[in-house]
Amino acid sequence: xxxxxxxxxxxxxxxxxxxxxxxxxxxxxxxxxxxxxxxxxxxxxxxxxxxxxxxxxxxxxxxxxxxxxxxxxxxxxxxxxxxxxxxxxxxxxxxxxxxxxxxxxxxxxxxxxxxxxxxxxxxxxxxxxxxxxxxxxxxxxxxxxxxxxxxxxxxxxxxxxxxxxxxxxxxxxxxxxxxxxxxxxxxxxxxxxxxxxxxxxxxxxxxxxxxxxxxxxxxxxxxxxxxxxxxxxxxxxxxxxxxxxxxxxxxxxxxxxxxxxxxxxxxxxxxxxxxxxxxxxxxxxxxx
Amino acid sequence: xxxxxxxxxxxxxxxxxxxxxxxxxxxxxxxxxxxxxxxxxxxxxxxxxxxxxxxxxxxxxxxxxxxxxxxxxxxxxxxxxxxxxxxxxxxxxxxxxxxxxxxxxxxxxxxxxxxxxxxxxxxxxxxxxxxxxxxxxxxxxxxxxxxxxxxxxxxxxxxxxxxxxxxxxxxxxxxxxxxxxxxxxxxxxxxxxxxxxxxxxxxxxxxxxxxxxxxxxxxxxxxxxxxxxxxxxxxxxxxxxxxxxxxxxxxxxxxxxxxxxxxxxxxxxxxxxxxxxxxxxxxxxxxxxxxxxxxxxxxxxxxxxxxxxxxxxxxxxxxxxxxxxxxx
Numbered sequence: 001x002x003x004x005x006x007x008x009x010x011x012x013x014x015x016x017x018x019x020x021x022x023x024x025x026x027x028x029x030x031x032x033x034x035x036x037x038x039x040x041x042x043x044x045x046x047x048x049x050x051x052x053x054x055x056x057x058x059x060x061x062x063x064x065x066x067x068x069x070x071x072x073x074x075x076x077x078x079x080x081x082x083x084x085x086x087x088x089x090x091x092x093x094x095x096x097x098x099x100x101x102x103x104x105x106x107x108x109x110x111x112x113x114x115x116x117x118x119x120x121x122x123x124x125x126x127x128x129x130x131x132x133x134x135x136x137x138x139x140x141x142x143x144x145x146x147x148x149x150x151x152x153x154x155x156x157x158x159x160x161x162x163x164x165x166x167x168x169x170x171x172x173x174x175x176x177x178x179x180x181x182x183x184x185x186x187x188x189x190x191x192x193x194x195x196x197x198x199x200x201x202x203x204x205x206x207x208x209x210x211x212x213x214x215x216x217x218x219x220x221x222x223x224x225x226x227x228x229x230x231x232x233x234x235x236x237x238x239x240x241x242x243x244x245x246x247x248x249x250x251x252x253x254x255x256x257x258x259x260x261x262x263x264x265x266x267x268x269x270x271x272x273x274x275x276x277x278x279x280x281x282x283x284x285x286x287x288x
Numbered sequence: 289x290x291x292x293x294x295x296x297x298x299x300x301x302x303x304x305x306x307x308x309x310x311x312x313x314x315x316x317x318x319x320x321x322x323x324x325x326x327x328x329x330x331x332x333x334x335x336x337x338x339x340x341x342x343x344x345x346x347x348x349x350x351x352x353x354x355x356x357x358x359x360x361x362x363x364x365x366x367x368x369x370x371x372x373x374x375x376x377x378x379x380x381x382x383x384x385x386x387x388x389x390x391x392x393x394x395x396x397x398x399x400x401x402x403x404x405x406x407x408x409x410x411x412x413x414x415x416x417x418x419x420x421x422x423x424x425x426x427x428x429x430x431x432x433x434x435x436x437x438x439x440x441x442x443x444x445x446x447x448x449x450x451x452x453x454x455x456x457x458x459x460x461x462x463x464x465x466x467x468x469x470x471x472x473x474x475x476x477x478x479x480x481x482x483x484x485x486x487x488x489x490x491x492x493x494x495x496x497x498x499x500x501x502x503x504x505x506x507x508x509x510x511x512x513x514x515x516x517x518x519x520x521x522x523x524x525x526x527x528x529x530x531x532x533x534x535x536x537x538x539x540x541x542x543x544x545x546x547x548x549x550x551x552x553x554x555x556x557x558x559x560x561x562x563x564x565x566x567x568x569x570x571x572x573x574x575x576x577x578x579x580x581x582x583x584x585x586x587x588x589x590x591x592x593x594x595x596x597x598x599x600x601x602x603x604x605x606x607x608x609x610x611x612x613x614x615x616x
Contacts, residue, residue: 064436066371116371118400122391124364131368131376134353138329138374161392165360172353 003224007050011220015045017084019249020276021093022076027145027269032105035259036074036153039184039244042218044081047149053229056086059114065146066132068117070125071153072106072247073261078105087114123160126150126179130169133177142175147231150179150206155187158196163208169237170199177237178230179210184246186257205239217242245248250275290510295478300507301514305473310440310504311409313445314466315340317452318377318407322348323331325456329369331355331378339409339466359384363392363404370402375456380409382424386431386463397461398436398528405455406431409466412503412554413582413599414592416469423587429559431463432532438483441465441553441561443506444473446597447529450481458483467554469592471504474527486535488542490525498546500526500539500563502553505580505601509552512606521604523610531561536568543575548613550578551608554596556565557581576616578609 003011018041026032053065069078076096083090088102095101102112106120117128129150136144156162169177181201189195202212211233215222223242230238237249246251246260250272253264264272290296303309322328322344330344331353345352350462355362359380366376376391378385384569386393386406397404402585438460442448448466455462474489475481489506490499501509505528513525524546528535543549551562562579569575582599596602 068368117367118395121391121395124360124396127361127364127392128371128396130361131365131370132372133364133368135329135369135372135374137352139372161358161360161364164355164358165365168355168358168361168365224512267572 003221008078011045011049014049014084015042015220015233016249016276018045018080019030020273021090022080023264023269023272023276024067025076025080025093026263027266028094031259032071032076032263033099033188034263035246035252035257036071036182036184038250038253039217039246039248040074040077040151041249042220042244043180043223044077046220046223046227048081048085050224052149053146056082059087062147065149065175066129067149067151068125068129068132069119069151071122071151072119073124074153074239075107078107091139121240122153122156123161124151126162126165129179129286130165130174130178133169133174134172135233136176137172137174142162144176146176148177150177152179152181154181154183154185154192154198157181157198166208166210167207173235174237175234178227179237179239181239181241181247182244183241184244186260188260190257190286201241209236211236211237211238214241217244218248289491291488294480294487294489295476296489297474297476300472300474301511305472308445308473309313309468309470310442310445311340311468313442313448313464314452314464314513316345319343319347321377321453321456322351322448324406325375327373327375328456329374329376331362331366331376332378333357333359333385335380335409336358338381339407341379355609359389360392363389363440364396366401366404367396367400370404375403375405377405377407379409381410382427382465383410383422386427387424387555390430396432396436401436403459403461405462405464407464407466410468411465412467413587413595414467414469414504414554415587416595417536417589419589420587425554425556425582425587427463427465427558428531428555428561429551432564436460437532438462438530439465440483440529441531442529443503443527444471444475446473446475446477446479447481451483451529454481454483465503467504471581472507474507474510484530484533484535486530486538487527488524489527490523492522492524495546496526497523497548497550497553497613498526498542499523499550499606499610500528500542501551502528502531505552505554508601508603509606511603512610514614515603516607516610521610521614528561528565531564534564534568536572539565540566540572543569543573548576549616550580550606550609550613552580552601554601555581557583576613578613580606580609
């Protein structure tokens with residue numbers, strides 16, 4: 001499906017607004033994960049406003065696609081995308097990580113039942129998505145139009161369970177399963193290739209019988225195209241390795257692993273939002 | 289005497305008592321569950337025949353998923369299936385599930401509130417020759433500590449079949465504790481079963497002590513009660529096959545009537561069924577207690593009988609514990 005320039009610009013604007021809201025939420029919360037949340041904003045914008053078959057007004061619609069966020073610590077971007085898509089008021093983002101909030105520090109379905117999964121401990125999201133895809137295959141065979149999306153971090157490629165799940169999905173030829181890896185090259189202790197070298201990631205996934213697509217994780221058109229291709233791949237699951245820049249959107253935060261697990265201060269947040277709102281005057285934001 | 293209301297196997301004390309493994313009961317229960325409800329699916333980690341899931345997988349190959357030796361994946365894939373409305377039963381040796389994959393069970397099943405049924409076979413030291421690596425004697429402790437988890441420990445194959453079928457409809461995560469070796473059948477098809485319901489198998493008008501047992505060791509507890517009665521000491525014996533939620537009402541009543549309690553389980557004393565009973569009684573009706581179980585040790589190779597004797601869980605040890613508690 002060709003994506004029009006108008007749609008493209010709209011999606012860019014969505015991504016920008018997702019970033020602004022998550023920065024605001026993180027500043028108020030005073031803790032949380034900034035880098036991964038920012039760098040996945042473009043992918044979340046495409047998913048929630050273009051690719052996903054879902055209905056924010058009917059979160060329990062049985063026929064919906066499923067989205068499992070495995071690396072639950074980047075939930076600020078999930079919550080922000082959900083709020084902007086209409087699942088709950090954008091204003092509620094300001095309750096992030098507070099006592100009694102539906103927006104727990106790591107996603108928890110007890111508090112926000114419209115989540116497909118509670119997550120936080122790394123490495124188990126893909127397995128859950130595999131289970132969902134298997135259920136869909138049992139019920140609908142190979143004709144199912146439903147897709148199960150699993151969003152993974154690159155750090156959790158170090159978890160053995162990720163590979164247990166990859167193996168099973170390859171064996172079961174789960175064409176209805178699409179994984180996305182946020183390849184931002186950082187994790188808590190440093191750069192991934194220093195902590196535990198992961199390359200060649202693509203060869204590893206191909207070896208387990210997955211179709212591999214590598215993209216610029218900030219190019220809206222490439223993201224949308226990759227999902228379109230993934231939906232058309234038959235006979236095997238697809239993994240999209242999205243090359244992203246940690247902290248994308250705020251140059252001061254970019255490419256620095258120290259932003260993995262801390263929030264911006266009030267001043268840093270104001271600076272970040274100012275940059276995001278103007279972005280060289282290229283994007284018209286609802287905040288302008 | 290045996291409780292007549294429970295329609296127990298009257299031949300249970302005979303030398304040629306029918307012996308069937310508890311895991312066999314699970315296999316038959318799962319097959320029956322699969323026939324009753326098409327949403328039931330089975331997953332196994334390369335131990336399909338050992339856990340008797342083969343009865344289900346042969347009948348319903350399209351609802352069976354072989355995940356290979358990957359217990360962490362086993363638990364979380366089941367969580368995903370449950371998220372789509374399936375009722376997954378997963379099986380392996382208890383040492384590996386819920387042993388190896390405890391965190392996945394805690395987070396992706398229980399925290400996530402997905403009604404996955406976890407069947408752990410080869411529990412207790414009576415696994416025998418395989419040795420200590422394969423003898424799960426910590427599984428009750430690590431499952432009962434997780435919120436939402438129901439913990440079932442059937443005493444024989446027939447009760448295991450009923451427990452498996454009943455677990456299908458709880459809407460919660462359930463752990464079902466199974467054992468490898470053939471053990472005496474104490475119940476019958478007519479014996480009532482309900483999750484959360486403790487039953488008095490051996491009754492007495494004036495008991496001087498009470499024994500609470502779980503799993504196949506219940507048979508040795510009943511043998512002990514019979515022998516004690518012959519020597520003039522009257523006790524009652526409870527089958528506690530649901531360890532969580534605990535039937536507190538029946539346990540408190542039992543403590544009031546018997547005054548002294550000996551717990552019997554093929555599990556570490558620390559954290560097991562006896563601990564659960566002690567938690568209940570310490571708060572509600574404290575009585576002297578003795579604990580039969582593995583006393584902070586690992587298992588080893590041997591025949592089941594050798595090991596049960598070595599770890600002081602045989603009939604003689606139960607009688608000794610009752611005699612000891614009578615003096616307290």
